[in-house]
Amino acid sequence: xxxxxxxxxxxxxxxxxxxxxxxxxxxxxxxxxxxxxxxxxxxxxxxxxxxxxxxxxxxxxxxxxxxxxxxxxxxxxxxxxxxxxxxxxxxxxxxxxxxxxxxxxxxxxxxxxxxxxxxxxxxxxxxxxxxxxxxxxxxxxxxxxxxxxxxxxxxxxxxxxxxxxxxxxxxxxxxxxxxxxxxxxxxxxxxxxxxxxxxxxxxxxxxxxxxxxxxxxxxxxxxxxxxxxxxxxxxxxxxxxxxxxxxxxxxxxxxxxxxxxxxxxxxxxxxxxxxxxxxxxxxxxxxxxxxxxxxxxxxxxxxxxxxxxxxxxxxxxxxxxxxxxxxxxxxxxxxxxxxxxxxxxxxxx
Amino acid sequence: xxxxxxxxxxxxxxxxxxxxxxxxxxxxxxxxxxxxxxxxxxxxxxxxxxxxxxxxxxxxxxxxxxxxxxxxxxxxxxxxxxxxxxxxxxxxxxxxxxxxxxxxxxxxxxxxxxxxxxxxxxxxxxxxxxxxxxxxxxxxxxxxxxxxxxxxxxxxxxxxxxxxxxxxxxxxxxxxxxxxxxxxxxxxxxxxxxxxxxxxxxxxxxxxxxxxxxxxxxxxxxxxxxxxxxxxxxxxxxxxxxxxxxxxxxxxxxxxxxxxxxxxxxxxxxxxxxxxxxxxxxxxxxxxxxxxxxxxxxxxxxxxxxxxxxxxxxxxxxxxxxxxxxxxxxxxxxxxxxxxxxxxxxxxx
DNA sequence: CTGAAAGCGCTTACAG
DNA sequence: CTGAAAGCGCTTACAG
Numbered sequence: 001x002x003x004x005x006x007x008x009x010x011x012x013x014x015x016x017x018x019x020x021x022x023x024x025x026x027x028x029x030x031x032x033x034x035x036x037x038x039x040x041x042x043x044x045x046x047x048x049x050x051x052x053x054x055x056x057x058x059x060x061x062x063x064x065x066x067x068x069x070x071x072x073x074x075x076x077x078x079x080x081x082x083x084x085x086x087x088x089x090x091x092x093x094x095x096x097x098x099x100x101x102x103x104x105x106x107x108x109x110x111x112x113x114x115x116x117x118x119x120x121x122x123x124x125x126x127x128x129x130x131x132x133x134x135x136x137x138x139x140x141x142x143x144x145x146x147x148x149x150x151x152x153x154x155x156x157x158x159x160x161x162x163x164x165x166x167x168x169x170x171x172x173x174x175x176x177x178x179x180x181x182x183x184x185x186x187x188x189x190x191x192x193x194x195x196x197x198x199x200x201x202x203x204x205x206x207x208x209x210x211x212x213x214x215x216x217x218x219x220x221x222x223x224x225x226x227x228x229x230x231x232x233x234x235x236x237x238x239x240x241x242x243x244x245x246x247x248x249x250x251x252x253x254x255x256x257x258x259x260x261x262x263x264x265x266x267x268x269x270x271x272x273x274x275x276x277x278x279x280x281x282x283x284x285x286x287x288x289x290x291x292x293x294x295x296x297x298x299x300x301x302x303x304x305x306x307x308x309x310x311x312x313x314x315x316x317x318x319x320x321x322x323x324x325x326x327x328x329x330x331x332x333x334x335x336x337x338x339x340x341x342x343x344x345x346x347x348x349x
Numbered sequence: 350x351x352x353x354x355x356x357x358x359x360x361x362x363x364x365x366x367x368x369x370x371x372x373x374x375x376x377x378x379x380x381x382x383x384x385x386x387x388x389x390x391x392x393x394x395x396x397x398x399x400x401x402x403x404x405x406x407x408x409x410x411x412x413x414x415x416x417x418x419x420x421x422x423x424x425x426x427x428x429x430x431x432x433x434x435x436x437x438x439x440x441x442x443x444x445x446x447x448x449x450x451x452x453x454x455x456x457x458x459x460x461x462x463x464x465x466x467x468x469x470x471x472x473x474x475x476x477x478x479x480x481x482x483x484x485x486x487x488x489x490x491x492x493x494x495x496x497x498x499x500x501x502x503x504x505x506x507x508x509x510x511x512x513x514x515x516x517x518x519x520x521x522x523x524x525x526x527x528x529x530x531x532x533x534x535x536x537x538x539x540x541x542x543x544x545x546x547x548x549x550x551x552x553x554x555x556x557x558x559x560x561x562x563x564x565x566x567x568x569x570x571x572x573x574x575x576x577x578x579x580x581x582x583x584x585x586x587x588x589x590x591x592x593x594x595x596x597x598x599x600x601x602x603x604x605x606x607x608x609x610x611x612x613x614x615x616x617x618x619x620x621x622x623x624x625x626x627x628x629x630x631x632x633x634x635x636x637x638x639x640x641x642x643x644x645x646x647x648x649x650x651x652x653x654x655x656x657x658x659x660x661x662x663x664x665x666x667x668x669x670x671x672x673x674x675x676x677x678x679x680x681x682x683x684x685x686x687x688x689x690x691x692x693x694x695x696x697x698x
Numbered sequence: 699c700t701g702a703a704a705g706c707g708c709t710t711a712c713a714g
Numbered sequence: 715c716t717g718a719a720a721g722c723g724c725t726t727a728c729a730g
Contacts, residue, residue: 014499016707027717032709042715057499062475063412064707068722074476077456082444083656088437095431095458104472107426107456109444123453126411127423150363150406235643268645291640294584296617307432365723376701381725391699413723417706701730707722714717 015056024052035060066128075317076129078108078120080137080160085289086306087135090158093310094133101318103130110137114144121148131317134167135159156317158309161203168320170313174204177302178211180339181256181284184300186219190254190282194227194245196266197238198258205233205258208286212256227252235265242269253281260285260292263299288340303340364405373401384409415477424666425478427457427469429486429509435636435655436484439507442659443482450667452479459486463493470497480666483516484508505666507658510552517669519662523553526651527560529688530605530633533649535568539603539631543576543594545615546587547607554582554607557635561605576601584614591618602630609634609641612648637689652689 142164198205263285285301547554612634634650
């Protein structure tokens with residue numbers, strides 16, 4: 001009695017097309033045709049096979065099928081910071097859209113480390129994904145990526161452009177978003193507007209600054225150097241840096257903030273100076289994180305709809321898969337952004 | 350010229366063990382042994398093969414290997430609400446720990462829909478995962494789950510017990526956490542303490558209430574019925590429900606809140622009544638979401654460390670895999686919780 | 699230490 | 715409409 005009784009075969013290992021074929025009295029090929037819903041099989045035969053599938057509780061081995069067919073229904077999704085709610089929403093959207101189209105998501109998280117990114121990608125590549133959606137770690141290197149991804153894998157890069165990479169790319173239209181935010185403040189009568197927060201060497205910050213400057217110019221206003229203020233993109237550093245807005249002789253009356261975290265931090269900093277956000281000093285955010293709507297007063301911000309971006313990324317990648325052999329050009333898509341104004345809109349001084 | 354030139358074979362399809370064997374002048378078996386780092390291969394041969402692997406840019410097809418070996422290094426991770434930062438952190442921890450151990454994560458998100466959960470699991474099962482980490486959707490049905498998962502798959506259920514399921518289970522020790530929070534308030538001199546927020550019919554709320562009552566009893570205090578207040582577990586509903594705490598003749602001086610969202614909502618509700626949170630009325634949260642530390646005053650809360658929980662879940666599942674044939678009993682693990690007191694601690698009235 | 703052969707679970711021409 | 719046979723890329727006894 002050293003070994004467990006072999007018992008009925010079904011408890012030992014999963015049934016295969018062979019078992020089904022035997023049970024239904026047909027060949028393996030016929031079972032395969034039934035599984036793939038081929039119209040070539042006689043209705044009676046099909047019914048018999050399907051009954052047998054149910055009876056034996058068959059589960060399709062898609063890996064084996066993919067191997068034989070030289071296809072794959074897995075898409076690798078590699079994220080620089082999954083714990084960040086923005087990317088968590090993005091991943092949710094990707095997985096949702098892929099699932100609807102019959103794909104399965106292979107997840108990897110890099111925590112902003114290019115080395116981990118290489119390792120994660122190498123591991124995922126062994127599973128022959130049909131494509132990759134990559135939200136790259138900072139300082140990703142195009143050559144290294146190409147060496148691990150090979151020249152043929154359909155790739156969609158999200159959010160951060162990779163220098164020297166010529167993969168399809170989806171990004172928030174940072175510049176346009178900042179233009180919208182700036183125009184929103186100008187419409188409300190502000191003339192002395194600062195751009196507040198973020199690291200000027202990050203590409204997203206540069207783009208948002210450019211949008212800000214463009215909207216200012218378009219309104220015949222001047223974007224003053226001393227009102228372009230850098231902070232870490234965090235609530236805490238933003239709050240602490242608030243005095244930088246009020247140093248000179250003239251003060252701005254409003255600020256376009258780099259993102260919501262910065263804007264919420266600035267609100268704290270304003271309160272600490274006994275300024276009422278939205279009344280004594282107007283500001284806008286960027287991202288539309290859930291807390292933006294819950295702040296008091298609610299924060300006017302640029303809605304990026306990360307879940308929709310995820311769906312969009314999935315669609316773009318799948319389109320690329322479909323067009324694999326006819327495609328020669330790189331695509332750059334930009335996401336729809338819109339002002340989500342708090343209700344009532346902040347009153348200006 | 351209808352077809353692209355066939356060119357060098359390497360641009361057409363990925364090299365296989367065959368190609369490497371041919372290139373290195375050995376058999377496929379030898380290549381396989383080199384890949385699996387067998388000591389049986391002569392050092393010279395190994396070097397030759399490895400050079401060839403590099404030269405042809407070989408990438409291992411783990412799917413094929415898994416098929417032949419009847420193994421799998423994929424773990425399915427199915428989450429009820431990935432967009433929720435708590436679960437995003439959890440997923441991050443799972444993926445991190447699995448990656449370290451050479452596993453790959455197959456992701457699925459159910460959005461709290463049991464139907465989607467069935468569909469997602471069925472799809473993932475076709476990829477023959479070695480195991481499953483499941484944070485179940487509400488109202489998951491054990492029988493349905495068993496039918497899609499089969500009787501043999503190693504499973505770890507996280508967070509919500511499934512009635513009638515006898516899978517391994519990891520949960521926050523809700524009761525203990527609430528005890529800690531309650532004891533914290535009692536230590537600071539409070540006697541009239543409410544339990545505020547959450548739905549009394551959710552198991553986590555029941556458990557937290559039980560912990561609250563236990564700690565009250567242990568201190569010889571009475572948990573009053575009218576101070577067990579239900580709200581939706583959201584900031585907004587919590588804020589709106591604040592008056593319920595101040596209806597009777599006697600008012601509580603403190604509240605153990607169901608979670609951080611509820612606590613932050615209550616803080617807003619208190620401010621609206623001109624009560625200073627932490628000074629005029631003390632409260633605790635549960636979860637330790639990032640905003641807890643940023644509230645003013647910072648919220649004292651119970652740290653659940655979701656990323657650590659993710660790592661723990663991965664470890665528990667992998668242990669189950671290792672012990673697959675010797676295991677007969679169900680495991681229930683509970684996560685470490687601790688009070689993260691705000692500094693300085695809230696002053697009591 | 700290496701090679702020839704069989705097989706994991708599936709699919710796909712190719713005959714019939 | 716169905717069956718026999720080959721093969722996807724890998725591994726593993728089994729000989730030598």
